[in-house]
Amino acid sequence: MKMTRNPFANNPFLLGFEEVERLVDRAAKSGNDGYPPYNIEERGENAYCITLAVAGFSEGSLSVSVEDRQLVVRGQQQVANEDRVFLHRGIATRQFQRTFILADGVDISGAQLENGLLHIDLTRVEPKQVVRKIKITAR
Numbered sequence: 001m002k003m004t005r006n007p008f009a010n011n012p013f014l015l016g017f018e019e020v021e022r023l024v025d026r027a028a029k030s031g032n033d034g035y036p037p038y039n040i041e042e043r044g045e046n047a048y049c050i051t052l053a054v055a056g057f058s059e060g061s062l063s064v065s066v067e068d069r070q071l072v073v074r075g076q077q078q079v080a081n082e083d084r085v086f087l088h089r090g091i092a093t094r095q096f097q098r099t100f101i102l103a104d105g106v107d108i109s110g111a112q113l114e115n116g117l118l119h120i121d122l123t124r125v126e127p128k129q130v131v132r133k134i135k136i137t138a139r
Contacts, residue, residue: 035096036075046124050100055116056093064111064120071100071108071120 038052054062054075061076077095102122109121 035092035094036098038098043121046126048106048122048124050120050122052098052118052120053116054113054118056091057113057116057118059113062113062118064108064118066102066108069102069104071102071122073098073100073118073120 036052036054038050041049041051043049050071052073057075063072063074063076065072065074073096075093075096077093103124105125105127107123107125109123111118111120113119
């Protein structure tokens with residue numbers, strides 16, 4: 001049995017939400033391979049923290065940016081020290097890019113690197129409730 005895709009954005013009661021389907025598709029295609037591992041914590045009613053395990057990366061080899069409503073964290077590959085001989089190499093320090101799609105009103109309030117963990121603080125600004133009366137005119 002072939003299943004057809006029925007996007008929720010086509011619901012007649014969800015006017016103007018066409019972009020939501022695009023965001024969901026983009027999140028599904030982000031293709032993160034699980035590296036680096038991360039946690040997402042709720043730190044209050046409108047505060048969150050994303051923590052990524054980035055052992056071996058320095059402050060200068062990491063970047064955090066917001067691009068088209070996506071939080072993008074990148075780690076540049078470390079320069080190999082040719083003098084070192086590893087008997088076992090289990091600490092991954094390969095280049096990575098991890099993306100998180102941000103909802104409207106979510107802002108990055110800061111990022112800190114501490115003990116091999118990158119903490120990114122997010123806050124959500126509650127939108128003002130606006131009630132607007134629409135005048136009805138006769139034609």
